[in-house]
Amino acid sequence: MTFVPPVAEQRFVLDTVVRLPELAATDRFAAASDDVVEAVLEGVGQFAAGEWAPLARIGDTVGARWTPEGVRMPDGFARAYRDYVDGGWGTIGAPEAWGGQGLPFALQTAVLDTLGAANMGFALCPTLTVGAIEALQHHGSPEQQAAYLPHLSTGEWTGTMNLTEPQAGSDVGALRATATPRGDGTWSVKGTKIYISFGDHDMAPNIVHLVLARTPDAPPGTRGISLFLVPKYRLDAAGNPGDFNDVRVVSIEHKMGLHASPTCVLSFGDDGDCIGELIGPEHGGMRAMFTMMNNARLNVGLQGVQVAEGATQRAVAYALDRVQSPRAGANSRESVAIVEHPDVRRMLLRMKAQTQGARALVYYAAGQVDRAGLNEAGARDRLELVTPLAKAHGTDIGNEIASLGIQVHGGMGYVEETGAAQYFRDARITPIYEGTNGIQAADLVGRKLGLGGGSAFAALIADIRAEAEHPDLIELVSACERVGTHLAAAGHDDRLAGSYPFLTMLSVATCGWLMERQGRAATGDAPFMAMKRAAVRFYLDQIVPEALGLRAAAMASADVLYAVPAAAFAA
Template sequence: MPFTPPVTEQRFVLDTVVRLPDLAAVDRFAAASPDVVDAVLEGAGQFAAGEWAPLARVGDTVGAKWTPEGVVMPAGYAQAYRDYVEGGWGTIGAPEQWGGQGLPFALQTAVLETLGGANMGFALCPTLTVGAIEALQHHGSAEQQAAYLPKLSTGEWTGTMNLTEPQAGSDVGALRATATPRDDGTWSIKGTKIYISFGDHDMAPNIVHLVLARTPGAPAGTRGISLFLVPKYRLDADGQPGAFNDVRVVSIEHKMGLHASPTCVLSFGDEDDCVGELIGPEFGGIRAMFTMMNNARLNVGLQGVQVAEGATQAAVAYALERVQSARAGAASRDSVRIVEHPDVRRMLLRMKAQTQAARALVYYAAGQVDRAGLGDADARDRLEITTPLAKAHGTDLGNEVASLGIQVHGGMGYVEETGAAQFFRDARITPIYEGTNGIQAADLVGRKLGLSGGAAFASLLADIRAEAEHPTLRALVDACEAVGAHLAAAGHDDRLAGSYPFLMMLSVATCGWLMERQGRLATGDEAFAAMKRAAVAFYLDQIVPEALGLRAAATASAEVLYAVPAEAFAA
């Protein structure tokens, strides 16, 4: 499918929302000079549009295939991935000591957005590798880092997360995979993991699995979980892939979308010959898992941006060429392009505004990753409270925009050949994985409201108030403060019952703040600035009031939810 990298928008958001020039003023990120940033954004855009976007259709229609020898990717994917590695696109934010460029995570986020906007299913592969790098960087031994990070940082080897099991689902504490000590200090891994994205493929010579498992005598629940490094091929004396490590792909899922991303069932140790290395201390798996998970949650929120951008571009292109009906009230009865009809313009402008809002939110959180990495404690708290917003709201908006894209296409949107339906099918999983959006809302009200004694939440609201000018946005901030206080004092059921509408309110307030800032700073190219101001006005005048209307739902009692027995839902 045709894809135009949104380079101008990305650069504007990096400057105004992330405030990338401030990061570049710090020695660690001094390489992120304006010319380097421009070169990275432009180069990534050209690569993604030229090599990854043309494969999106075959990725959807043909998809990854299971064979007894492993997963085979569609034609063209292996070469396109090799070109990604050779072009250095995996190294943007990776540590310099392991062959990366050490540039800001926020800039890496923009590159991943471009790759995923061109081909969302394909981009899951490098996205997951980023999480593996993060986990090893923070929790791996010096030997593990030296053996694996150079290859992961370039993308030559890919990484996965192995959490979910058939009986456990989102309840990670219920997992049963085992790790038994061997005489040489390694561990024998045995068990089955499901829903492992890119758990197997034919694009790289090795795949590095990070696997949660229980050791003998481990405590029940999450306290007894440890994390293990389990490569598909064990490394030989030269550090190269050697003997097969008894990790087999049993099947791949037949999914609604993301057909280019093989979602695998992996079996470890069928022949009792799967060897793993402990990452970090025994029983330290949950801590290490959240290093991976928090990174992954931001990148899943980014997938919402990716699919929203692609769906918006497709809808705009269709609306500019599709001629149908005269414009109501016009003197001429000649048919016009559908972009001239008010309701189509409403949908397109909503798509634009929501895509820009999602991008601002996710990029803002990515900027907090960089600041937290520099030792900024306030940024660490801000990252904690904005991560569930970025993941949940970003993916919700991806689904909304993709659905609107089908609507703009009319009946043709429901026909697969236009490609509009693929955006929606690909997007639908994103509110589910890496912690459902309901789990994100529970995390917000259960942990993040009280973070640092409530100071993290109060600080976010204070920063929004300090800049907010639109009266409805200021009213929404006041409502968020009141609802937050109500939920903090509420009982467990009432707090969880109101958690999701509250997350929506706080997400829109945060997006409104970042959008309004962009509207004030929109200068330069007049066409870009005019569209930016229009999207901001639409957001503040039409979307912010919708969030204000969620206050009743956010403060409603859970009593009605339990007014009938469970069996009554089947009546």
């Protein structure tokens, strides 16, 4: 199968959902003219199809390899990454002050969408660097920004985030890594971090780790956490990578998927010689890290879109090529391509509609990043509200579509040689990392419903209701309003018990709103527009009513969950 960059779809969503021309009309984003946007989307599409997509198979079958000297990537990856840097693809949304192009984050999101759809595991590397840039831009000192941002903005150096420890998974407050003052303004960092994506590799001359650690006499829990900048190689007087900074990769995980992305166990300060710099104030680590985490959550939601796009393209190619059985009820008994069978068409159209809906949601959230940067009224609260939706629903859809892709292939989908299974294996981590989707749902009902005294939620409901035309979408948004009001007043257990079905309801309502908006703009007889109208119709007629069916679960009492003691689950 040849990867086809979804340029027409991306441009349509940027125009109708993000409303990119509005952003380009501002001084800050004036460079995002129509011809620039078109050149970026076409250019990264050609690059991804020509250099990154051909490496997806070797990335899966060979994968990253641990050695005593560090992680070694499969053949071709280092060269393809250098070409990514040389092509300027890392600079799209990076600050102009540090060598970036300063274009909208939404356009940068489309670039990462293309790269990840071509090779999801590989694209995780620049995705994490984007988060490191964001954290340093908002919380780093001028000296840190000058030393590191020019190299991170181009992608010459890569970035990581280091939160998780063996005894502290989602409970970040339980971490034990330490940072001790060295008397010269720097800190001696010591500890072990696990599940660090691209924590080590051989594609860049330096890796910039952002590490959460405790300082002496720090208060317990998250209040006592600080954030440190810890490069793999310390910088010399000229600002170039110099002495090794006592950061070692102990091992890499043997994973279900994402084999091209080394997930590392990192040990800091084994020889007592790991030096870090404090980012922001002492004990201000969680505030700084949340800047990076919120960026990462949007980009993980985007990973769901990436894998859905790749799985859909592969399933469509197979369905057009695979000939089997006459079409039921046809006069001819000649076998036809399986795309002619109704159930295969149902699956393919569902894949198209769900992928388009998830892309609209994630791109919409990315557009709110840009609007918040312009201080547009309500944009920051809207971004806060839709971030858990984008992360959780985007990744849920990625898993659903990857599974459907296998189903379209039939038995051949369960055979590794067809490549269909890789999408499912790669996708399965996305609802887990960067805050499990259950945590996203808890965040939605625990914090985001109450933003501005409930005004952020009310504003989203009002915006959807103002545009909604399909009767089921109108009913769904009213149901979301009623459930949201119920959960906001419910007890803790009941609120959390209903949080996940409510997140899905609100996500589908938001996707339905954005899909219906696209449908109104999809005019003309071009095949792309015909497919867009069909996908919108399918979404509104079939997927929106499914979400209405979650209303009972979202409002159900938590009593049944605790009707038996914990030991009874093993009965």
